[in-house]
Amino acid sequence: MINTDFYHEPVLREEVLKLLVTTSSGVYVDCTLGGGGHFRMIAEKLDSNATLIGIDRDPDSIRWNQTHKTHGPRSIIEQCRFSRFDSVLAKYRINAVDGILLDLGVSSFQIENPYRGFSYMKDSALDMRMNTDEGISASELLKTESQSAIAEILERFGEVQNAPRMAKTIKDCPFPLETSADLRECLKREYGPNLKIKVLAKVFQALRIAVNDELGELKLFLDKVCKYLQPNGRVVIIAYHSLEDRMVKEFMRSSEQECVCPAGQVVCTCHRHILLKRINKKAIKASENEIKKNPRARSARLRAAQRTQEVLNEEKS
Ligand SMILES: C[S@@+](CC[C@H](N)C(=O)[O-])C[C@H]1O[C@@H](n2cnc3c(N)ncnc32)[C@H](O)[C@@H]1O
Structure with a gap:
């Protein structure tokens, strides 16, 4: 700790x-x-x-x-x-x-903790588990879930618009998504440097809800x-x-x-x-x-x- x-x-x-x-x-x-x-x-x-x-x-x-x-x-x-x-x-x-x-x-x-991955504002391992001894991290989830499952998570838990497009961006990302900065960078490549904070917040919220069921x-x-x-x-x-x-x-x-x-x-x-x-x-x-x-x-x-x-x-x- x-x-x-x-x-x-x-x-x-x-x-x-x-x-x-x-x-x-x-x-x-x-x-x-x-x-x-x-x-x-x-x-x-x-x-x-x-x-x-x-x-x-x-x-x-x-x-x-x-x-x-x-x-x-x-x-x-x-x-x-x-x-x-x-x-x-x-x-x-x-x-x-x-x-x-x-x-x-x-x-x-949890949000302020630089090692837990809950915040899109910080650069940390993309974990987001409330208990790191249970389940899989957000990074693992993005690696193992299918594109359609990721789209559903983004849409249902984050009300992300055009979630299938974002899920495809994530699955097609040429580098591994191991940190919150990796995820931000991946999305910025597709949506441009002005990717709205509000959208990022929704993506992180959706992943957190899924990771912790x-x-x-x-x-x-x-x-x-x-x-x-x-x-x-x-x-x-x-x-x-x-x-x-x-x-x-x-x-x-x-x-x-x-x-x-x-x-x-x-x-x-x-x-x-x-x-x-x-x-x-x-x-x-x-x-x-x-x-x-x-x-x-x-x-x-x-x-x-x-x-x-x-x-x-x-x-x-
Ligand atoms: C909003 S905070 C609670 C803050 C607290 N009421 C206070 O005044 O300090 C939510 C807490 O619930 C815990 N939590 C969320 N889901 C949980 C679950 N399914 N089982 C047990 N704890 C959970 C989180 O780990 C977090 O510490």
Whole structure:
């Protein structure tokens, strides 16, 4: 790990606290620990009877947060993907929690880190894995995936215009794409030196989402989160791009539905019950003041929902 300041300005801090923490002695999980900004803020609200768990897939985040202990609640820091947060709960024999937070995407530390390849502004190995022990790097992905698969990644995750042309440029590149500078250079040859920063940002975002299977992770998390919330327990999610925000919105909306049988069907056969109640129907956005201080907050969309009262054990069985 390099010796870089891990500071990450937590987004929508007051809103997160207000929506997430309902009891000072509860059990809370921050599934995207990052620089520990939200984690520390939540810890300050909790007392010594509370438990606060911090999870991140990035070993640098884990190491940093382990050496910067918080006071107040019992705190547990574990390296894990949030799609598997239930394995951490099982390890500590916790059945259900009072609140779970997801603050999606990458941390300032990851972006600023000159060795991780997340930023198109820096020259570093084109890696982009949040956990370098898992999966394949962006460089490897561009080497091994087909032109059509790369086009799909660029179009779906980056909304890159004319993605097939860009995918062809990448596949036809005469030199290996090992660093972020290589990728920039390759694209500049085709699109000219004035290749827009906005386009580069989209390309890097698309690759990062693919390399880390970010949407797959979110889907697995949403599929199970309700089972691990206490009655009245809360899930708070901050998303930074529309694909994720749409998934969160759809999930919260459908978890509010009691029956999903086809319209006109007289007898219910789906036997569903309401799992969640949305706390805010519209996504909460950062104020202009916060955006001025922290431009990252501009694209943040926060959604929160509360577990209904059903007996949890029935669902787990
Ligand atoms: C936006 S940052 C969180 C910042 C944090 N809330 C703070 O205030 O310091 C997102 C973090 O989530 C982590 N992350 C992203 N996807 C993950 C996943 N599927 N499982 C675990 N951690 C993940 C990243 O490694 C990164 O550290």
